[in-house]
Amino acid sequence: MPLSSRQQAVVDGWLPGAEVVADHAWGLVDTTVLQVRHQGQELTVKAGGPDNHHIGREIDAHEHFTAPLLPDRAPRLLHADRASSVLVTTWLPGHLVEGHAAEVQPETYRQAGELLGRWHGQASRPDEGWLAEQRDRAARWLDQPHRIPPEQVDLIQERLARARVERVTLVPTHGDLSPRNWLVHRGRISLIDFGRAAWRPAATDLARLEAGAWRDRPDLEAAFFAGYGQDPRATDWWPDTQLAEAVGTAAWAHQVGDEPFERHGLQMLSDALAG
Structure with missing residues (x-):
């Protein structure tokens, strides 16, 4: 444009x-x-x-x-x-990590984890309504155009109806953390593209990594947490967050015509429902 x-x-x-x-x-x-x-x-x-x-x-x-x-x-x-x-x-020099040799190197993820730890660690605040808002956003995505199979829609709606609602801690999040939004230059990783940045629970920044780059690569996940520190996914509501993220990813990607990302969202959804 x-x-x-x-x-x-x-x-x-x-x-x-x-x-x-x-x-x-x-x-x-x-x-x-x-x-x-x-x-x-x-x-x-x-x-x-x-x-x-x-x-x-x-x-x-x-x-x-x-x-x-x-x-x-x-x-x-x-x-x-x-x-x-x-x-x-x-302008930051370098290449997108996605599709680059760095995408499968543990050191990339260690650095990304360290950078995200700095980002998340700068501030926090409690919130009573974020989980309910997440549930409602996921439900709204289901009312918009998507290609989520009908039998999965029924399961999603059942899960959303009983999703946990409790107080959570919000931190500044990137919102779209994945190798497609990292640069590598002379072995150094940097973060770009902050158009989804907002206050959310820290764990939300890990949803796309868990369903994508870390899938079948526990070494990359371990390297990330070596840089980041404690795993913020250790909560009762994390499965509901995975589900909501998957719904939003699949529906949004369909609406903008990004078929590879839509397939990724549908895989995220299958994983979330299986879990």
């Missing part, structure tokens, strides 16, 4: 004469991700459409959550305009 005329004017004001080097958008949602060069410096420009909530959350993350990872393990915010849904950050 190209920048709107308003967004382009805002970016031109910040970065006059900037040259677009590459377009890194996934092409699935109305988010623009441009690598640009301005006065000899590589930068990232991200922008969203009128119904896009990710840019606002990304700005929130940069303003409140990323400090423990700066200056080089997360991008640094340089400019932001909430009204225009556009921001500029530093």
Whole structure:
């Protein structure tokens, strides 16, 4: 998606004469991700459409959550305009871990665990309603277009009806923690893409790893916790969280046409129901 005329004017004001080097958008949602060069410096420009909530959350993350990872393990915010849904950050060199040799190396996960530990450890607060909100969000996904098998929908609804609701501790979370949102550069891992960052229980950041990269790779899981520390999944409500995450992943991926990610969500769902 190209920048709107308003967004382009805002970016031109910040970065006059900037040259677009590459377009890194996934092409699935109305988010623009441009690598640009301005006065000899590589930068990232991200922008969203009128119904896009990710840019606002990304700005929130940069303003409140990323400090423990700066200056080089997360991008640094340089400019932001909430009204225009556009921001500029530093450009981090490297390759996406997904599809790279680093994706199957334990050291990658040890570093990712250490970085997430810094992110989670900066603040916490109690919350009485998060689990109920999670249950209700999962139920709403089932009312939207999806390709979850009908027999699984019945099982999900039964599970949601008896899902635990209790007080939990919330921390700043990344929200989409997986190798597709990690960079590797000269053996160092950094985190990117904070469009789902929010206050949640710490364990929620592990749902996609558990169903993906850690599947049949206990060595990668062990390496992650060597960096992170104590496993936050040791709760009675974790299975309900896995289920809700799987429902949201499968339905969202279907709606944006990301078939590989949809298959991943459906596998997450099968695993959650089997567990």
